[in-house]
Amino acid sequence: MPSDRGRILLVEDDPVMGGSLAQRLRLKGYGVDWAHGAAEAAAALARRLPDLLLSDLRLPDGSGEELFLAHRERLAGTPVLMMTAYAGIDQAIRLLKAGADDFLVKPLETADLLGRVEALLARRLVAPEDAVLGPSVPIRRVEAMLRRAATSDSPLLLLGETGTGKEVAARLLHALSPRARLPFIAVNCAAIPADLLESEVFGHERGAFTGAAARREGYAERAAGGTLFLDEVAELPPPLQAKLLRLLEAREFSRVGGTATLPYRARTVAATNADLDARVHDGRFRADLLYRLDVIRVEIPPMRVRPEDVVHLARHFLDNAAGRATRTVRGFDAQAVSAMEAHAWPGNARELRNRVDRAVALADGPWIGVADLFPDHRPDPTGTADATLAEVLVAAERRAVANALEATGWDVGAAASRLGVGRSTLFEKVRRLGLARPIEPGTSPASGTA
Structure with a gap:
């Protein structure tokens, strides 16, 4: 059977349901190994790790929960999808907290099952030999997320402690994207004096202020159709937060001292080591701007x-x-x-x-x-x-x-x-x-x- 879309370990003791699920998954191009109980599944896991584990919670010789917990360390990075009757929802939620990825309530809807399987397999870890950011499971998860997000134009927010490599992650996202041949413009919002920040980001016209001897293109304009990376975005002063919000919502801007409206074509990637939710609560960061920046959130784990x-x-x-x-x-x-x-x-x-x-x-x-x-x-x-x-x-x-x-x-x-x-x-x-x-x-x- 073809298995180019991924190999699934199906753990289901019911012969009718198990046979039906195995058939539908194989018709979709997945390779399926069908185990009828916990012991058989454990033996299958010992032989080869699947690309996805799809298991019932109630098994004749144990439980899906015991199976998952016993092999959780080895399954790190392998998507886990549990199936349960309504009465087992509390147990399924407990499994989610323990690291499982998703659960389905029986009776199953085939379209829902296939959709979740496809989504989970799309989130597979980057293979260690192909990893750019590092070989550890946490950073390979980050890299897998960046690879999935690279084809999107949505704003992306990178969170993490100082020195974790947020700009490195942003540059990898840009390199993997269709914008790779276009500019990557990095702006450290904390390093530019507040009175110059607006001019640096949006540019200015000649004579816009004392010392503006010539027109200057800002970072938003120089980014063209590439990527604008706003590092330490939490340090933006309130007036510039409002202008950045307009830039993201209207996809247009004007140079300081100018009247012409210019299109904004770049993708926005922001980063910070601050707790933006806390800053919103304290009134130091606009909630509406956070909503616009936080479309895709990626957290870079510390070393x-x-x-x-x-x-x-x-x-x-x-x-x-x-x-x-x-x-x-x-x-x-x-x-x-x-x-x-x-x-x-x-x-x-x-x-x-x-x-x-x-x-x-x-x-x-x-x-x-x-x-x-x-x-x-x-x-x-x-x-x-x-x-x-x-x-x-x-x-x-x-x-x-x-x-x-x-x-x-x-x-x-x-x-x-x-x-x-x-x-x-x-x-x-x-x-x-x-x-x-x-x-x-x-x-x-x-x-x-x-």
Whole structure:
């Protein structure tokens, strides 16, 4: 049977419904493996991961929920669609919170089922070997979203902490879009003085203000039919927020001091590390502008929740820096790799690039070591290098684990997911590092749970 559209693992014990579903999916070009129970499905998952898991919740030898939870880590990035009778809706909602993608209520409508299957398969992760932004599951999800959004003209909003790579994501979106050969114009809204920002964005006519000796095209005009990237959009002053809203709604603008109306043909991509919803609530950002910018929202995860990307990015930064260096730099030694993997990277990818650039410039030999990346922990000449290195690595690991636990309120499962390790591994690290959950006032030590 053809399976070029994707392979589906169907888990359904009812022979009539299962046979009907398998037939309809195969007619649509999907490859289908049909398992009649939880054990058979588990064996199928062990043999090969499907492109989509379609499972009933009630099975003769278990449940779809148990099947999903037992294989959740391995299914990361695989769309999961659950089927349930009306009475199982609470269970289905619980599964959505645990990471499943969608659920259908029986009796099923075939058109609805096929539509959801097609939509979920369209959201498949980029294969690791094809990924541009990084190999981790969280960043591959981001890249898959950017690839889907690239063909759209709708405004896109990138959210994320400082240094996570929002402009890199915006440039990838532009490169993947039909606008790739047209300009990509980046504007840092926080770096331009407020009294010049309107002129910089919209341009001005000669004589529009003191010093305007000639007509100047603004960023909106220079973007032509390409992409206008507004970084730190939360920092726009209120008057310019109103003008940006008109630009997005009317798709036209005028230069400062001018009367002619010019068409706006670019796609708008905005980015910020601020909480725009909170700023709207505080009256510092227009709600109507947020609605216009937030048509497609993409959140860039911080480095601490995607440790698999650290060494990948570090090697990329090393290649770039080494190309500018006047001497040969071969790579990172094993201890430097371990230290990078253990570091929490509060400055995200920007911090990583800064440390790599500095290490390439100042390293004593062809191999970059821990002390080159983390000069604050340079070995004490009165001690032994091995002891100091071990101390550095343990301290870095302690920081990474403690940060993850604090960020998740000491939810060990969530913290383990952020760190990219199993629960049992994290429990062992907590024990070995001597970490303990802080006791809140009014509670006893026994009242907290790890």
